[in-house]
Amino acid sequence: MTLVIVSVLAFLIPYLGEGDAARTILRARTSNPALGDEAVKALSAELGLDRPMYAQYLDWLGNVLTGDLGYSFTSRLPVIDLVGSALWVSVTLAVIALTVAFLAAMPLGTLAATNRGGKVDSAITFVAQSAVSAPEYWVGPVAVLLFARQLGWLPSGGWSGPAYVVLPALVLALRPMGYFTQVMRAAMIDVLGARYVIAARARGLSFARTLLRHGVRNSMLPVMTLFSFWFAGLLGGAVVIEVIFSIPGMGRLLYTAVVNNDVPVIQGAIICILALAVAINTATDLLYGVLNPAMRVSHASA
């Protein structure tokens, strides 16, 4: 349903934008950049651009569904190839960044929750809030300046080896790390107050074992939800980081396409990013039911 709306909007981009829609579309469909008026007319008729809008939409949708997204205005390459390679880069970056964030947040959140109200808790919460408030277009350039230019430890941008991942992934991990920590802390506090934890302690389980067996496992659920949410977001939403570090991912692909008014690439990237977001969201919902039996019960009774 949503995907239909998104696809309609994406289809309409050439009609709503400036310039002759027919010409824009023809440039996308053929790989010939220069077209005379005669050629435009002939091709319009041939490709059915004089037909009603809905018929054109269905044609276009058929092409999209078969993987034919047209050709980029700027590079003359098929959009599907551009999107494919960019997606792979973005997935790699997002997975690494979120894993870092997750691994940092787990102990921090647990530590804060077990010291609730204490100095350690205050410090961790403050760090998490700072991380959340730090814009990556500020941390990024400063990090480049420090670690790439001054110290020369890491490359400042590009995408040609493991060393190129470190800096962008760390900067990118900062904000999700802050959110994950806060959610982990809140969830852990909830779990530690639950009856089954009291029961486990009463059974004689040590605090550490209780924490590991019940606490961490049960408080991971909300963090996992947030994880998938961020994963969907970072597939296309890491625009700023990808631009700063010249990483050829989805975000930068979309950004350069918007700047250059490269309509077919915009259409392809938007559809791909939003479709993936919906797919990941749905998958999370399903997974959530599997991981959390309580959810199923409450749904069944509702």
Add this chain to the structure above:
Amino acid sequence: MPRRRPRPVTAEHPRAQAAEVATPAAPAAPADSPTARASPRAGLFDSVRGGFRSPPWTLAVGAGALAAVVVILLLTPWIAPHDPAFQELSQRLAGPSGDHWAGTDHLGRDVLSRLMYGGRFSVTIAAATLVLCAVIGIVLGALAAGRGGILDELLMRGVDVLTCFPDVVVALFLIAIFGTGYGTLVAALTITGWTPFARLMRGLALEIKSKEYIEAAEVLGCPRWFIVFRHIVPNALRPVLAMSFLRFGHKLITVGALSYLGLGVQPPDSDWGAMLLDAQPYMERLPWLGVLPGLAIFVTALSVTLIGQGLENRKLPRRRPDAGHAEPASAEAPLKGAGP
């Protein structure tokens, strides 16, 4: 009652407190909440006070910093040392001096004045967007909870889907269609931004709806809209306010991000994000050109986050697991930040 005890949100409805503590059969009844167990002073008002307290200094520091920022930005036309657009090309990229406290940028413009004027754009756009998001979210959320049925189902489906759209991508989408501009900027951030409010409001409304004073109002024959706007909205105010502060920082950062990409605030106007963009080529020689506007965003965002967290920690009735829209932890909804 000592002054520093937070005023119960349900002040107009004293019975609400009684109702809250008098229903131990409810899923998340006070006896089950972590505070009741952890605090030796767990008493009748514990559920009203909210769970734990955030260290009070965070709220104070946040409020102080935000007040300072707001006052400076309000007074900018009178206290700014220079015209932010005045170019003094002989003074390009100068370091801090008596005349230019924060130095000058690549066109010889006074950085401090530009920071102050730029902040007005950043904060105003973020605030305008936030108000729009909050109003739309509150109205739709309350409607969903009040009407229920198909409307509820459809609205919350929409919320689910919109929530998972990265906001920068939606903004780029709209910019591709309509071009850059303040309207596009605010619209883009509103489309993705109202959903957390709707989700929160719906959860709160459903919970409040189950209270006895609502039943009383219904028995008295109050019309539905009256109950929604007289009882549910005022009672939900504090959590919504907390959420607003928490979301404000995120909005500010996103506005800055779009400006940094050159797609937000357009010249001759300039905001903190655009200043960072301008500073980019000179970062190596003159780091403070980029550090200062970033710091401004960071400090402002952090102060609102601290305030929001302070409010959130004292917030009223913990939402029950079944009251929200498939929302597991109460702390999660406000923290659901979108992708960067």
